Amino acid sequence: MLIDCTKAAEICNKAQYREAGSWKVFKLKIHLMYCPTCRKHAAKNGKLTKLCSKAKLQCMDPEKKKKIKEKIASRS
Amino acid sequence: MGKTKLDPSQWVDRYADYLYNYTISKVSDQTLAEDLVQETFLAGLKSASGFKGDASERTWLTAILKRKIIDHYRRANSGKGKVEVKINYTDDDQEGDWLEERAADKHRDNIEDQLQNEELGIAIERCVSQLPEKQARIFRMKTIEGMETEDICKELQITPSNLWVIIHRARTTLMNCLEKNWF
Numbered sequence: 001m002l003i004d005c006t007k008a009a010e011i012c013n014k015a016q017y018r019e020a021g022s023w024k025v026f027k028l029k030i031h032l033m034y035c036p037t038c039r040k041h042a043a044k045n046g047k048l049t050k051l052c053s054k055a056k057l058q059c060m061d062p063e064k065k066k067k068i069k070e071k072i073a074s075r076s
Numbered sequence: 077m078g079k080t081k082l083d084p085s086q087w088v089d090r091y092a093d094y095l096y097n098y099t100i101s102k103v104s105d106q107t108l109a110e111d112l113v114q115e116t117f118l119a120g121l122k123s124a125s126g127f128k129g130d131a132s133e134r135t136w137l138t139a140i141l142k143r144k145i146i147d148h149y150r151r152a153n154s155g156k157g158k159v160e161v162k163i164n165y166t167d168d169d170q171e172g173d174w175l176e177e178r179a180a181d182k183h184r185d186n187i188e189d190q191l192q193n194e195e196l197g198i199a200i201e202r203c204v205s206q207l208p209e210k211q212a213r214i215f216r217m218k219t220i221e222g223m224e225t226e227d228i229c230k231e232l233q234i235t236p237s238n239l240w241v242i243i244h245r246a247r248t249t250l251m252n253c254l255e256k257n258w259f
Contacts, residue, residue: 017219048247051254052219058106058220
């Protein structure tokens, strides 16, 4: 039932990507009740997730990246 | 502090997404943004001999990109120069309304939000590009591309627990990097 800080951090990270099961999230919540360090970290972690989604970050098309890499290699 | 050395073979992996997001925020066109980033890298290669090593690679490439974006807008506006004014208020009975409607800009809040989000995007990308390469790559795959854990592990031949340790390190560094201005 009780988890340590390392496990709590792992569950907290998985929860940011919706990859933590409800039982694990429950155990995390119990841990956060008595661990202020993890509570602070979890709040910041959640904030980071919100900021990332708000920023609507994009990645360049991998094919385009590959072509640019080839061009750079041929001209270096 | 030692002088920075250029390593063009790593430019795409290290800076392409940062420069791409920066460009998207300025030109709002994906294809154009890709082309401008490509032009930036090629211009960087061409002028590599002039790089003194005082700035970081990213700062130097960003400066080149900024000039490319300005050039793009100069080219795009070179045939113009005339101000287009459209006023739809032609009837006398509507005369009193237009000033008020123009003054109360309904889109202003949206524009402010959008600008703030663009600024935020650039700040996040700047922090991501400062991460160790593997952390940056895995963070991007997981957070920006939204890839499944299993797929990333297969592609990079790492274990899931390895992945979560890397994600943890990346996220902790990013939180600290963004804390001053965004938390």
